[in-house]
Every structure is written in structure tokens, then in C-alpha cells.
Amino acid sequence: MKTLYAAVLISSIGALAFNSASAQQTAAPQEDPAMKIYRETTPKINDLVHTKLDVRFDYKKRYMYGKEWVTLKPHFYATDSLHLDAQGMDIKNVSIVKAGKNTPLKFTYDSLTIAIKLDRVYHNNESYTVYIDYTSKPNELKAHGSAAITDAKGLYFINPDGTEKDKPTQIWTQGETQSSSAWFPTIDKPNQKTTDEISMTVPKKYVTLSNGRLASQKLNADGTRTDTWKMELPHSPYLFMMAVGDFKITKDTWKGKEVSYYLEPKYAPYARDIFGFTPEVIDFYSKTLGVDYPWNKYSQIVVRDYVSGAMENTSATLHGDYVQATKRELIDAYYSQGRSTIVHELFHQWFGDYVTAESWSNLTVNESFADFSETLWAEHKYGKDAGDAHINGDRQQYLSQPNLKTKDLVRFHYTDKEEVFDAVTYQKGGSILYMLRNYLGNAAFYKGLNIYLKTNAFKNGEAHQLRLAMEEASGRDLNWFFNQWYFGAGHPILNITYKWDDATKTQTVYLNQTQDGNVFILPLAIDVYAGGKMDRRKFWMRNKVDSLVFHSATKPSLVNVDGDKMLLAKKTDNKSLDEFVFQYFNAPLYLDRFEAITAAAKQQSNAGARKVIIAALNDKYYELQIKAIKAADMTNDDVRNAAQPILVKLAQTDPNTLVRAAAISVLGKLKASGLSNLFKESLKSQSYAVQGAALTALSQLNPADAVALAKTYEKDSEGALTQAILMVYATGGTDAQYDYVYNAFNEGAPQTQFNIMSKFAEFTGRVSDPAKAQKGIKAIADFGVKYKKYGIAPQVVQILNGVKESRAKLNDTASVAAIDKAVAELK
Numbered sequence: 001m002k003t004l005y006a007a008v009l010i011s012s013i014g015a016l017a018f019n020s021a022s023a024q025q026t027a028a029p030q031e032d033p034a035m036k037i038y039r040e041t042t043p044k045i046n047d048l049v050h051t052k053l054d055v056r057f058d059y060k061k062r063y064m065y066g067k068e069w070v071t072l073k074p075h076f077y078a079t080d081s082l083h084l085d086a087q088g089m090d091i092k093n094v095s096i097v098k099a100g101k102n103t104p105l106k107f108t109y110d111s112l113t114i115a116i117k118l119d120r121v122y123h124n125n126e127s128y129t130v131y132i133d134y135t136s137k138p139n140e141l142k143a144h145g146s147a148a149i150t151d152a153k154g155l156y157f158i159n160p161d162g163t164e165k166d167k168p169t170q171i172w173t174q175g176e177t178q179s180s181s182a183w184f185p186t187i188d189k190p191n192q193k194t195t196d197e198i199s200m201t202v203p204k205k206y207v208t209l210s211n212g213r214l215a216s217q218k219l220n221a222d223g224t225r226t227d228t229w230k231m232e233l234p235h236s237p238y239l240f241m242m243a244v245g246d247f248k249i250t251k252d253t254w255k256g257k258e259v260s261y262y263l264e265p266k267y268a269p270y271a272r273d274i275f276g277f278t279p280e281v282i283d284f285y286s287k288t289l290g291v292d293y294p295w296n297k298y299s300q301i302v303v304r305d306y307v308s309g310a311m312e313n314t315s316a317t318l319h320g321d322y323v324q325a326t327k328r329e330l331i332d333a334y335y336s337q338g339r340s341t342i343v344h345e346l347f348h349q350w351f352g353d354y355v356t357a358e359s360w361s362n363l364t365v366n367e368s369f370a371d372f373s374e375t376l377w378a379e380h381k382y383g384k385d386a387g388d389a390h391i392n393g394d395r396q397q398y399l400s401q402p403n404l405k406t407k408d409l410v411r412f413h414y415t416d417k418e419e420v421f422d423a424v425t426y427q428k429g430g431s432i433l434y435m436l437r438n439y440l441g442n443a444a445f446y447k448g449l450n451i452y453l454k455t456n457a458f459k460n461g462e463a464h465q466l467r468l469a470m471e472e473a474s475g476r477d478l479n480w481f482f483n484q485w486y487f488g489a490g491h492p493i494l495n496i497t498y499k500w501d502d503a504t505k506t507q508t509v510y511l512n513q514t515q516d517g518n519v520f521i522l523p524l525a526i527d528v529y530a531g532g533k534m535d536r537r538k539f540w541m542r543n544k545v546d547s548l549v550f551h552s553a554t555k556p557s558l559v560n561v562d563g564d565k566m567l568l569a570k571k572t573d574n575k576s577l578d579e580f581v582f583q584y585f586n587a588p589l590y591l592d593r594f595e596a597i598t599a600a601a602k603q604q605s606n607a608g609a610r611k612v613i614i615a616a617l618n619d620k621y622y623e624l625q626i627k628a629i630k631a632a633d634m635t636n637d638d639v640r641n642a643a644q645p646i647l648v649k650l651a652q653t654d655p656n657t658l659v660r661a662a663a664i665s666v667l668g669k670l671k672a673s674g675l676s677n678l679f680k681e682s683l684k685s686q687s688y689a690v691q692g693a694a695l696t697a698l699s700q701l702n703p704a705d706a707v708a709l710a711k712t713y714e715k716d717s718e719g720a721l722t723q724a725i726l727m728v729y730a731t732g733g734t735d736a737q738y739d740y741v742y743n744a745f746n747e748g749a750p751q752t753q754f755n756i757m758s759k760f761a762e763f764t765g766r767v768s769d770p771a772k773a774q775k776g777i778k779a780i781a782d783f784g785v786k787y788k789k790y791g792i793a794p795q796v797v798q799i800l801n802g803v804k805e806s807r808a809k810l811n812d813t814a815s816v817a818a819i820d821k822a823v824a825e826l827k
């Protein structure tokens, strides 16, 4: 699973340097009694063997009528009873099936579990089949008021009455973590695996999708159709899926297996633009892992109102509609979150679906791998710099959340299982795998993955099995690594200082780990650049304070600790500016150059620093170009004189649209009328990013014309261009433009809402019609309430208070009162 909104908002909050109030709001974990509970793996009393479902839907009532034949066998000990998870259902009949005959069984049901007394004692060499006739009522789950049931409905009816304009009618499911039992009785635990067969009876105008193969389709006399899907290899109940709706299917293949994309008809023309690289990724992962894609087909479907980012249902991944995009939007996508999510869910088909985390405590063997796979694809497809940039983004995402430093990667203690889906399990776990690969070497690491997959195929895995597989492949003991990274918490806080003694020609490197708690054992590569060549020294840091001393004929130009730039640590590297300048031009990696640009950006009065910034405008990796473009201090005459002609060239000819857009943005701020033709030309680009930057640049030259100009682009705008139009309106618009901005905010994706919130608030303060102001205030307050759990409330309160000041000046007492009420609710 990929939880999209949380990641987006957390990074947005971080980007605004918002204080850590959100982190502090969480109670200290040791105070929570739930943290004392050891979350054991669920004991296996009965094992699922086969699950057969026959379902039809009541769109009006939002019910699903189900018949189930579930086959089980005792795991080891003989038993005469069976407990099935079943959330908020009506259970009409429970019977044992023998020779095609149903005999009713005694059972009790408390809205969460069906406790069934079997007809006799069964041993683990025999299986039995139970028939259940039930009604699933996902929209009424909350009414049961159980603490165990949150808003995880399992089965979702989207616009079932067709009353919402511009929204299709759909049904889809979401199983993870334990919501499949809201639509069929099962043992809803990841350490169960079952084959399945699902027959869905639906209005014949709709398409269906489920796990496995479409075995049959049958038209019924009443205008419905029954589709039967069969999954003939075992998988866990949380990976079951169904989807029903008006989707257009586009088909590709990989090694004769169907690879298909289910999209709303409007986006079907772009199916291959969005998903077309899927067979290439399947091929790459199959070869890298030495295990071919294990399922009979791979489908991806995009649905409305999805509750998360995307979900890796076995052979049938479900995406939220953020992944939908037109060909033009995709021009600026590069390795966007949508594209990395596509590869993330695909890697889960091995790590998650083929071998499944045995419990939520061990979620790392699903999610850390899926996270790591995003980097793997980036470096394969876009080069080492792109991979390094991606994994560095992961590290920073984890390190920017200080409340996570007490959380173990393998998490035996938690308040709620949903908490395990955090940046420790995803981004930190991915970074740890990146370190492990570096330590073992690629070949041994991939051999280890191959052993792990083959040993545990169609079964479950935990971190210990991963360690054993890696040890078997490499021949090295890895307890030290797993103890500190998997079964421990936190990360090193590393301070690095250097001393050169010219008299003795001695270089000393002082390494100091300053975090609380245990020392981290760190195998380090230390690259020494002296006398025109580079020497690599291997060093194991085993103490909190360590130093490395060596002789050098001449003073090294650079000592580069962690030469492979693979360390997950908060690092303070006390290099001189000269050393960073040398590093930019001589050390090879993305992070070497990234660190040098960061250091140079702060000291642009220095000639060496300027050399780095100017050179980096043409760095071979586009994200570093953009970093340098944004960092260039255009108020410094030397920087501007050198940078401007380069930026003009980049704006006109760089093959990367995001580089062009960044260059135009910086040039726009110069407000130089001589550049207006460049901006006007750029407005003709197919790239929304380039157009958006150009419109903003023109608005800075002539704010009066910009509102009219923006209007001509309203109809064909997406992404950065929409953003620019909104900014132009919010800054210089009148009441006539207010509703356009209001709608964009009110109906926008969270990221859009976050981006335009402060400008929208300014506009709301200024607009003359109090009724418009009040609906704007409500929209901002609703946003604050919706994302309060991410710590956004104080920021929204601050913004609303700004609006209040402006409305007060306009003597708009009604709006002032509305703000007071909203602020009280947010506190």
C-alpha cells in the first residue's frame, strides 16, 4: 500500500519549515498502556484452504448479498470449532457441506466474529467446507460502535445512486489491513493464505475485475451478468479485491501473460502513457530477483475516492485517481509520485503477495522492499543519480520526523496496527535495504532476495527469514546489522571533523556519534583525494568516538567520509568551502554534488562557491540543475552576470521541461522587459510547467495584463499552469475571479489546496462580497479539520486570523464571527 496523502502533507508541512508542534502532540509512547502489549503473530488453529464467493450488490441500500463456501483444515491440533472474522454483517445461515448437502451448524455472532461449533472434531489431515449465507453492510459498520471498527469499510459504493454529477458509479474494495472481513467472513490475518473463486453478478453494462483469471461470463435474463474470477494460487485475505464500474480496458502482455489497464473511458486514450512501462518493469524485476512475475496476469485499475494512494491486491493493483493524467500532463511527470507508486505496487507482487509479512509487526518485509524498489527502478531507468536522489529523499523524509526515532523497524509494540504504516517502515526501511545492498554487494544482495523468495514462496516471512537468506547468500553473519537496524530504533547522529598536521604529514578524521543510546556499527568507505588521485580506505566505526589517522605525502584536497553516500544518518560534515568546491568537481555521486551545492549556496560572495553554482546550472542531473537554479543569488552582480545568459539558454533549449520552468521562474523575478518575448514564446510550450512559469513571469512584468491573459488559458490548464492562473487571480483578481479560485481550492487535491491556501486566504480577505468571503472561510476551516491529524491546525488558525484582520478592516462582522467559530473548532 502507498499512503499518499500523509506523505504529501507531511512533506508540505516540512517544506514550510512548520515547527514540530505536530510531532510533540503525540503522547510519549511509554505512557500508552497499549504499548506494553506484545503483538504476537495470530495463532493458527484453522488454516484457510479455498474461498468461494457468490455475490451481488444492492446499490440502493449499499448492501452486498453473499454466499460463501469456505474450505479449511486444522493447522496442527484437532479442533471442533472455527472462528471467522466478519464485520457488521447479517449472518443468515451457517452450515457444514457434505456430499453437496448443507447441514446447519450452531454459531454465535457478536458483529465481529462468528464462533462456529463444527459437527465433529477435525484433524489436520482432513479439510471441511462451511457454507455461509450473509449480507455485508459496509456503510452501517460504524453503527456497531466497536473500537475495532474504524472507517475502514472494506467495500465501497461510489456514487451508487448516480446523483453526483461528473462522478461515475463504482464499487471497489480495500482489504489492508483487516477490512476484507467486512465483505466476506474469513480469518482476516496476513498469516493465512487461500485460493479463491469469486462470482459477481452486476448490471451488464459494467466491467468487473478481481484477482486471477476471468474464468467465465454469463448473461442473465434479468439484465445482469455473472463474472467468475479464479485465483488458483494461494494469497492472503487482505489481498482479495473486487471492482465494478464503467472502465475501458487496454491490454499489453509480458511473456504471454495479460498486462492490462482499467481506466475511466475519458482517460483510456492515455492508458499506455500512464501505465505503458509496466511490462518493462515486470521484466526488470523478474530478472533482478531471479523469480519470474508469479501471477497469471497483472491488472491495474484507477478508481474514484480511493482512501489511500494505491493497493497491491494480488494480480490486480488498485490506484487512486491521482495517477490519471493526460499525455500533456505526463510531459512534466518524469519520476513523479504517480510513477514511483506504479513500480512500488508492482514490486509488492513479490514482496507482500508472493511472500507476505506474517504480521503487521513485520510489515517491513512488505513495505520497506516496495519503497526500495522505487529507487531500484529509478537507477535502472534513469541512471544512478536518479536512484541516489530518490533514496536520499526517503532518508530526509524519515529524518524530518523526529518523533519516529523511538520506533523499531520490526514493531512488536504499537497502539494501533495502522501506525506501522509510517516513514520508519517505508522510507527508513528502504534506506536500510540500500545500505545492506551496499555492504553485501549487488550480486550477493539479489541472491539473498532470491533465496528469501524461493524459500518462503506462497508463505509468510519476517525479518529473521530475510537475515537467514542474506547470510546464506553472502556467507556473512548479519546479526549486528539486523539487531541495530531492524530490531532497534533511531539512527546515528554523526559529527565529522578533520585535522591536517603539516609537520608530520598526518591526516586525522574524527568521527563522533552523538545520539542517545547505543553506538551504531558502521562500515564506512573513506575516500582520500591527494596528489591527483583517489585512495579508498575501508573503516569500521564501532565506538561512539572513533578516529582514523593516516599519512599523506601532500595535504589531501578532500577526505570524503561515506564515499558511497549510503549512510542513513543525520550528518554534520565539517568540511571547508574549498573542500566542498573540490568535491563538486571531483567526487562522482549525486549526493557529493548535492552537498557541495548546498554549501556553496550559502557563500556566494566567494569565487569558488560561485564557480560551483554556475557549473551546477548545467549539472548532468536535472534535479541538481534545478537546485542550483533556485539557489543562484541573482542579487549578487557576479552571480547574475554569469548566470543570466545560461538561464536564458536553459529556458529556451533545455530538454527537461522542469529545468526550463525553473529557469523561467528565476528570470521572471528579474522583471526585465527584454525577456518578455522569451516568456511569451514559452507560453506556447506543450508543458504545463513551462507555461505556468511563463505566465507567472509575465505577471511580474505586467500585473494588469496578467489577469486577462490567464483567462485565455483557463480551459486547457492543468498542474503548474492552473497553479499559476490561480496565483495571478488570487494576487490581482477581483470578485469576478473569486469563484474560480474558490472552486480550485475547495475541490482540489490536498497538495493543490496546500499550495494555494495562503494566496486563497489573502483573496478571501480582500474580496468585496461577504458571502464569497464566508464560503472561502468555511473551505479553509474544513481543510484544517480534515488534515488536523497531520498537525496542520495551528497553521490554518494563523491563516484564518490573517483573513479576520482583513475582514475586520472591511467592517464585515459576519465573516469575523465565522472565523472566530472556525478557529474555536480547530483548537
Ligand SMILES: [Zn+2]
Binding pocket: 001, 002, 344, 345, 348, 366, 367, 370
Ligand atoms: Zn506499499
